[in-house]
Amino acid sequence: MTAQLNAYIHSEDAKTQAAFYAQALGGEIVSTMTYGQIPGTPEAMKDKVMHMALRAAGGNLLFLSDSVGLGGPDSSGTPRGLRFIALALSYGDEAEARQAFEKLAEGGEVKYPFELQPWGAYYGEIEDRFGVNWQIVKQ
Template sequence: MTAQLNAYIHSEEAREQAAFYAQALGGEILSTMTYGQTPGTPEEIKDKVMHMVLSVAGGNIIFLSDSFGPSQRGRFISLALSYKKEEEARQAFENLSKDGTVKFPLELQPWGAYYGEVEDKFGVNWQIVTS
């Protein structure tokens, strides 16, 4: 099984935090998706970052999104695994779900990838996605 592991940071200010990391570590924002890009989004959250991809320090990728409410330092980080094959993503999701809690089932998303979230039995949050 082959996968890429990325940090996923949930922030009160994702854009500001990404700009800081890009400057501090040398890098650039590769893409930004806001909640306003999805159908039926309430007006008050349309500008919030749903998903941002940041390349830093020679190509290392960090994902960021805006949180809803105050962040608790050290508690708003998820580990994101990106798989090329749906079967591998499903296997990892099932394995991590054992004795854990499925937060969002692994399902096909409007942007064309499979995505799901699980908190493992140790309390670590994982996001599983196909690329």
């Protein structure tokens, strides 16, 4: 099984944080999607970053997003605050991505089901039984 592991930072201000990392690590923002690109998004959220990719430090991809609505407690009741880190696994094969999603979900909590998204990729989120957040995507 082949997969790429990327850090995914949920931030209070993803644009500012990404610009800082690009400057500090040497890199560039290669893609940005805002919530405003999704039909039906409330006006107050339209400028918030849904997904941003930063290529830095010799070609590594770092993903960022504004932490809209992520301030509640985790599955154990521990306050999460406004920031947390998720591990993002990107697959080229849907079956492999689905298998990883299902295995990581065992004993954990599915936060967002693995399914086809409006932007054309399959995507799902899990908090595993150890409290680690995973984002699984099939590009």
